[in-house]
Amino acid sequence: MPSDTAGSWTPVALSADLPLATVIPAWTPAGSIALWRSQSGRASASSDRCPHRGMRLSHGFVRGEALSCIYHGWSYSPAGGCVRIPAHPDLVPPETIRVAVQRVEESDGIVWVAVGEPALPPPRLGHLVPIRSLTLNADIAAIEAAAGGKVDADGLIRVADCPWMRLLPTAQTGCTLIYVLVEQDRNVADRITASRIAEAVRRRAETRQKDAA
């Protein structure tokens, strides 16, 4: 995971998996988050807990430029301030009603969320593009062994069977999320091949993990 002394960046979703006006659950080492995209296209991240009664905000909905809680409809801006309380439509919500938010950067088709205050931007993938993500019931060591490569300084694993693809892993609670990346000039057939290789890596890694338990 790309990091510096002040913080780190976690890849939390493919940009394509976060359409306009949607919210999804995601995870960073600091905990669960609600990841959402406004109607105008801005990606934002907040704690996955509504300050009112604790409902998960990832179960909520997006309307315009605000994220609303499914329980009583309190709505929050990308900066975390409460902007509307439906039961009191004439009330301007006090500034003290806030949800914690995280910095979000989107680049090369991946949404990154900051843990802490990283001084550097998220890494660029250069000539690589993401094609899909996969969840593996295996740790990063088992994935490295299954792929035949180690995590490098950019956080990427080279796959021994396929020199033009990489895996970008991020550890989660009890599993690992990987993003499958290929060189950007690869055609559809190559992308399908890379996807199948990633699935084979998953099977091998999960078998290793199971055997080691």
Ligand code: FES
């Ligand atoms: S719990 Fe979220 S608005 Fe009530």
